Amino acid sequence: MPPDEPINPKTRRRRPPATGGENFSFTLSARQGRARAGLFKTPHGDLLTPVFAPVGTQATVKAITPAQLQALDASLILANTYHLYLRPGDELVAEMGGLHQFMGWSGPILTDSGGFQVFSLSDTRKVDEDGVTFKSHIDGSLHRFTPEKSISIQENLGADIIMAFDECAPPCEREYNQRAMERTHTWARRCIEQKTRPDQALFGIVQGGVFPDLREQSAAFISSLGFPGHAIGGLSVGETKSEMHAMLEVVDRVLPEDKPRYLMGVGSPEDLVNGVLRGIDIFDCVLPTRLARHNAAITRSGRLNMMNLVFAHDPLPLDEGCACYTCQHFSRAYLRHLVVAHEMLAATLLSIHNIHTLLQLVRQIRLAILENRFDRFAAEFLAHHANTEESE
């Protein structure tokens, strides 16, 4: 397959495109402004949107069990193609019955394409029109991803939602973004061409950095390819919040309304509200679990650093009124003790609380949309919610 010549899907396509056919369907239950409440059916269960996916990079959401995730009523989780390809290897995962069986998660799973991780290895990767050559962060060994390889790995992993292989450029370099966007478009067609499994939905990815015309062009091109869902990549990677919001607004006007939109790698509480306000249905982010491993709790009064001496004698739960297991059973004093004593349970209990907080927020958002009061909910939330991105 000549790498520099875009494939014409009309002549090359020998099988149904990326829609996933009857295994998937997306219906909107309600709208308010640009915000949407929907139902996305997948082979491993229904997703009520907006939905937030905790991240299980290496086939585990760090520090918690699938049973704990289920008790949190998590519906979708994300796993990383780059990591699982390197370790334990996608072929091993396939041999063990696929990712659902391997990691003991029977609900829907989404895998990324590996593109974002590979392009983050800025010193050790080399991109060409056909793909990317990179060195493993584990042992320095040399590997190569192409669109075809990414799809083939993701078919081995067997997630319900898989992603087209894209190039993620630094958000503010226009020329680089133009080239990366064009490459992403070519690669999107090659991913569609490569895909074979009808039980996976392949999403296309919109790129274009912080440039409205590129984003518009990318959204138009990607949505012309017939994907069953669309992702917005290359955001939350260094640009400002207002640049991100502007890009979401541009893309929202172009993407078809009847397919789910996924904002990749985004998920502070404020980002979730701002994303839904701009038409986003699906989010994922390492924030709740990463903060937990750094001893921090996401609360309505902002971020709490549980190492802080002020919590030593504090009998209150992390967040009063929170219904999670952690807040129902443990004081801030106990959590601080666990943190200070380097106990693993700290990361577990903080992860449970942080994931619950984000899942609960998207459930509240969905209800507010269904009850036609999301505009007020969002305004109030953004006015009063302490900034989670700064530690107290």
Next chain:
Amino acid sequence: MPPDEPINPKTRRRRPPATGGENFSFTLSARQGRARAGLFKTPHGDLLTPVFAPVGTQATVKAITPAQLQALDASLILANTYHLYLRPGDELVAEMGGLHQFMGWSGPILTDSGGFQVFSLSDTRKVDEDGVTFKSHIDGSLHRFTPEKSISIQENLGADIIMAFDECAPPCEREYNQRAMERTHTWARRCIEQKTRPDQALFGIVQGGVFPDLREQSAAFISSLGFPGHAIGGLSVGETKSEMHAMLEVVDRVLPEDKPRYLMGVGSPEDLVNGVLRGIDIFDCVLPTRLARHNAAITRSGRLNMMNLVFAHDPLPLDEGCACYTCQHFSRAYLRHLVVAHEMLAATLLSIHNIHTLLQLVRQIRLAILENRFDRFAAEFLAHHANTEESE
């Protein structure tokens, strides 16, 4: 209080002794040979004996939540007085409502006296007749434990079962053991004198190293003091298995039958069977959780090191026929992946399996005693169970 003059409990005692009164009762349901199946009632619930207590040194059984412990049907857990005194401090725990509330465990708790840990700090402690001065392993600060201090800390912590402050000597030095035993006896009386809470049962500790006459003497003296339960200390600290068994047999002949016997710090599967065969009712050990953090699983075919390459493609559970959450949901291949990828979930899932294995074993032992077939059970177990203390 003169440190070198044993207190006469007849003249000094101003309150009921260490029995714990009506808050505790111990009844034997069945016996076979020396083995006993009993019921020990405590203020936080009933213990079906023989019972195995997982260890929660710093007010957490490492890597698992109280809810997971509850799902494992654990009934008793142990916490360490030395560690909790240093961090977060027993007064803080008392201020937070005591250990049960602090750590979110509503079942029975046992605390040790701190003696064993302090005497393990061989380079940084100094013992005299009144107590022990030692340096904190955390910051090197100087502290002092006396029998009175140990009881006062344990009253602040608020466990259901608390321990007399004892001196644990190297098991094979006769003179040292003689002195340590005498000191332990004097201190036992001082502990009884100090104790005030009726909702705690204070157990006396038998010392005497590997010397039958000392053990006999110690068991006779300690059981003359009216404790509601008796512990056997200073074993599983370097002596041989047959020395340990001989000491258990000596002590078993002397201790009253109508009170529970607790073998401190012991708990490999073989040790549990051998202990019950020699009249023991209560065990505790870090083995299941410590092995888990060192990537090892306790199975009927011996110890499995999950780092081992042989498990890379192994779709079987850790132990076929095991009903624990880990074995019901995850393959050896997945567990090996978690270990190799340094994921915290490895320690959690291995801890769940290892604790389940020991709890299940004591449940089987109890049933075998009730059904009058423990002799065969034990013979078969000891003939066929692979040695857990060696890694494959």
